[in-house]
Amino acid sequence: MGLSRRMQKQGIPAPLDESFNKKRKLDSSANKAVKKQKKGGDAPKSRANGKKNGAKGAGKSATQSVNGKPAKGKKSVAEEFLSEDESDDEDVIAGGLDDLDDDELQDDADDFDLAPSGSDDEDVVDDSDREIQKGVWSEDDDSDAEEILTAANIAGLSQKLDLSKAQEEADAEAELEEDALRTNIAADIPDDEDDEEGGVKTNLLAPDLQLLRTRITETVRVLSNFKELHDPARSRADYTQALLKDICAYYGYSPFLAEKLYSLFTPQEALAFFDANETPRPMVIRTNTLRTHRRDLAHALINRGVTLEPVGKWSKVGLQIFESQVPLGATPEYLAGHYILQAASSFLPVMALAPQEHERVLEMAAAPGGKSTHMAALMRNTGCIFSNDSNKDRAKGLIGNIHRLGVKNTIVSHYNALEFPRVMGGFDRVLLDAPCSGTGVIAKDASVKTNKTEADFLRLPHLQKQLLLAAIDSVDHASRTGGYVVYSTCSVTVEENEQVVQYALNKRPNVKLVSTGLVFGKEGFVKYQTKRFHPSMKETRRYYPHAYNVDGFFVAKFKKVGPTPANAVRAQGSAEAKANENNHVAEDDDDDVDMAEIEDEDAEEEPFGGFDDEEDAKYIERSLNKRLRKKGIDPKASKSKAVKSADASVVKDKAEKAPKASEDTKTEAPKEKTKANEAEDAKAKTKKNSKKEKRKSV
Numbered sequence: 208m209g210l211s212r213r214m215q216k217q218g219i220p221a222p223l224d225e226s227f228n229k230k231r232k233l234d235s236s237a238n239k240a241v242k243k244q245k246k247g248g249d250a251p252k253s254r255a256n257g258k259k260n261g262a263k264g265a266g267k268s269a270t271q272s273v274n275g276k277p278a279k280g281k282k283s284v285a286e287e288f289l290s291e292d293e294s295d296d297e298d299v300i301a302g303g304l305d306d307l308d309d310d311e312l313q314d315d316a317d318d319f320d321l322a323p324s325g326s327d328d329e330d331v332v333d334d335s336d337r338e339i340q341k342g343v344w345s346e347d348d349d350s351d352a353e354e355i356l357t358a359a360n361i362a363g364l365s366q367k368l369d370l371s372k373a374q375e376e377a378d379a380e381a382e383l384e385e386d387a388l389r390t391n392i393a394a395d396i397p398d399d400e401d402d403e404e405g406g407v408k409t410n411l412l413a414p415d416l417q418l419l420r421t422r423i424t425e426t427v428r429v430l431s432n433f434k435e436l437h438d439p440a441r442s443r444a445d446y447t448q449a450l451l452k453d454i455c456a457y458y459g460y461s462p463f464l465a466e467k468l469y470s471l472f473t474p475q476e477a478l479a480f481f482d483a484n485e486t487p488r489p490m491v492i493r494t495n496t497l498r499t500h501r502r503d504l505a506h507a508l509i510n511r512g513v514t515l516e517p518v519g520k521w522s523k524v525g526l527q528i529f530e531s532q533v534p535l536g537a538t539p540e541y542l543a544g545h546y547i548l549q550a551a552s553s554f555l556p557v558m559a560l561a562p563q564e565h566e567r568v569l570e571m572a573a574a575p576g577g578k579s580t581h582m583a584a585l586m587r588n589t590g591c592i593f594s595n596d597s598n599k600d601r602a603k604g605l606i607g608n609i610h611r612l613g614v615k616n617t618i619v620s621h622y623n624a625l626e627f628p629r630v631m632g633g634f635d636r637v638l639l640d641a642p643c644s645g646t647g648v649i650a651k652d653a654s655v656k657t658n659k660t661e662a663d664f665l666r667l668p669h670l671q672k673q674l675l676l677a678a679i680d681s682v683d684h685a686s687r688t689g690g691y692v693v694y695s696t697c698s699v700t701v702e703e704n705e706q707v708v709q710y711a712l713n714k715r716p717n718v719k720l721v722s723t724g725l726v727f728g729k730e731g732f733v734k735y736q737t738k739r740f741h742p743s744m745k746e747t748r749r750y751y752p753h754a755y756n757v758d759g760f761f762v763a764k765f766k767k768v769g770p771t772p773a774n775a776v777r778a779q780g781s782a783e784a785k786a787n788e789n790n791h792v793a794e795d796d797d798d799d800v801d802m803a804e805i806e807d808e809d810a811e812e813e814p815f816g817g818f819d820d821e822e823d824a825k826y827i828e829r830s831l832n833k834r835l836r837k838k839g840i841d842p843k844a845s846k847s848k849a850v851k852s853a854d855a856s857v858v859k860d861k862a863e864k865a866p867k868a869s870e871d872t873k874t875e876a877p878k879e880k881t882k883a884n885e886a887e888d889a890k891a892k893t894k895k896n897s898k899k900e901k902r903k904s905v
């Protein structure tokens with residue numbers, strides 16, 4: 208039995224066939240709607256809206272298949288799973304059993320992430336209740352009505368009939384004109400010279416999707432073998448522009464985003480990517496190994512009429528759901544925390560982070576907790592996970608999942624993650640699953656097609672860069688078991704991925720990229736358009752819906768090899784650093800921190816990324832005041848000697864720091880040990896000691 212597209216397995220795919228060249232099946236209901244619209248003479252709705260609804264519809268039907276009855280011709284799922292002598296059946300379940308058996312031999316520690324966007328319960332539209340609209344005059348009414356017509360109203364009626372006839376004629380004429388215009392779309396390649404508005408004109412009418420599709424396929428074919436196939440009168444740029452216009456009209460993207468996404472791929476692959484975004488990804492659940500084993504969970508769900516299969520060899524805890532007769536968000540197993548609904552690609556960052564038992568781990572942006580609870584399962588509820596999310600409401604969802612799944616090693620907070628490591632540092636591992644534009648999950652949220660602007664691709668990378676530096680500074684480079692940071696997004700744009708990683712490499716020379724350890728995924732870009740990235744960017748991994756049938760994702764893993772240089776942290780806070788945040792890689796190179804500085808004996812070791820004296824002074828004072836109050840002394844009334852001396856030391860320290868900060872910006876001087884240098888060293892040591900004192904008092 209062949210699997211439908213939706214049923215394709217996730218993860219390492221069979222070689223990509225060229226099926227994206229096949230004509231897209233048009234949604235018949237969409238066509239009907241278009242026709243209806245024309246008949247009614249309404250102004251055509253924007254394609255973007257049409258697609259948005261279309262995508263929603265697609266999502267719905269997919270969920271319905273998950274919740275609906277087993278496909279025709281299939282045995283009941285329980286029968287299939289439980290009947291052993293049918294192992295030669297090619298059905299989904301047979302393969303599933305093999306994989307589950309494998310799993311039983313292994314440790315069951317693995318997993319995934321979050322709830323799918325669609326609800327499990329579908330609204331069923333029941334037509335039976337609908338009132339049949341009667342005409343103004345029913346057949347029975349007609350005779351009576353005619354009898355009561357008077358000579359006076361006969362004239363009125365006749366006038367009304369004339370008007371309605373004239374209206375019908377006008378409508379018919381308009382429809383003819385519209386048809387005549389539509390035939391222009393039929394040309395294989397749009398001729399921008401003939402059409403002043405270059406396709407915009409066609410967009411104003413409800414586009415003929417079939418014709419658009421044919422033209423897109425043809426343009427891609429020409430672009431793929433440009434030398435041989437192109438019309439000499441048209442340049443590659445002409446073809447590309449025409450193609451982008453058609454992509455916007457056909458799939459409903461804004462021109463800005465269509466171009467951004469198109470530029471990531473070859474024309475054929477771009478088409479496959481856009482197509483894949485029109486189809487929902489398979490529903491996946493992650494077994495919570497704190498509560499159950501995957502095999503037991505599979506049996507329990509099969510008994511409830513769920514058709515499922517292990518998600519792939521790459522995960523020991525994922526189950527792909529094909530059909531279900533019960534809502535998966537409300538089964539007894541769900542409520543008992545035996546699984547979580549989670550997209551397959553969300554397993555990947557946690558698998559890359561590979562948290563170990565008894566470690567201290569931070570997830571900086573954790574709500575609603577798919578990844579944190581996955582980490583807890585991998586750590587078998589040992590050690591400690593700090594699950595943070597700045598959004599307090601979302602953090603409530605995170606707490607809910609933590610309770611339901613029986614996680615006991617996690618502390619939830621709602622700081623702005625930029626405040627780390629000041630809040631807390633020295634972690635063995637940190638996961639930053641960053642807020643992003645969501646260009647990898649367009650199949651789930653079609654609004655991304657039109658609501659992302661250029662400003663978003665400046666604002667988000669800016670935040671992502673700062674969050675990543677905070678993540679790096681929060682890790683203990685000297686961790687015996689870890690010292691790793693994983694950065695991930697559910698976006699496929701270079702601005703939010705390679706550029707962010709490169710920025711971190713530039714700003715934090717004490718980290719390097721290492722292998723994610725993930726068994727599939729495409730290498731990150733080492734070059735993209737005019738940008739060049741560090742060769743180690745190959746270690747990062749990209750995931751695309753058309754390539755792996757998973758949400759689009761990006762995963763990078765860093766190893767922290769040394770303490771963050773204090774001057775790097777100070778520079779970060781400086782106006783100059785802020786101005787550079789959105790610069791390109793080449794520009795970022797200018798403010799590179801020299802690796803030699805880390806090895807410099809004189810460099811202050813600040814494992815948590817350095818302290819801010821001004822900020823510290825406040826905390827020190829508050830802490831001393833508290834201590835005084837405990838002793839029954841009013842700190843305001845009489846400042847004790849201790850307070851005064853502490854204040855003095857802060858002021859002195861600040862005074863010493865001022866010239867040092869400006870020194871940091873100078874080019875390094877030759878390291879001759881002069882008397883002046885020695886005096887400086889002594890001063891620095893005193894300063895270091897006084898800082899240690901201050902920390903102790905905090």
Ligand SMILES: C[S@@+](CC[C@H](N)C(=O)[O-])C[C@H]1O[C@@H](n2cnc3c(N)ncnc32)[C@H](O)[C@@H]1O
Binds near residue numbers: 579
């Ligand atoms: C991609 S989601 C995280 C999903 C989560 N890792 C999971 O697996 O369930 C991004 C999260 O970042 C949070 N966020 C955005 N800005 C933040 C910030 N400055 N500090 C902390 N969290 C932030 C959002 O509230 C959102 O929940």
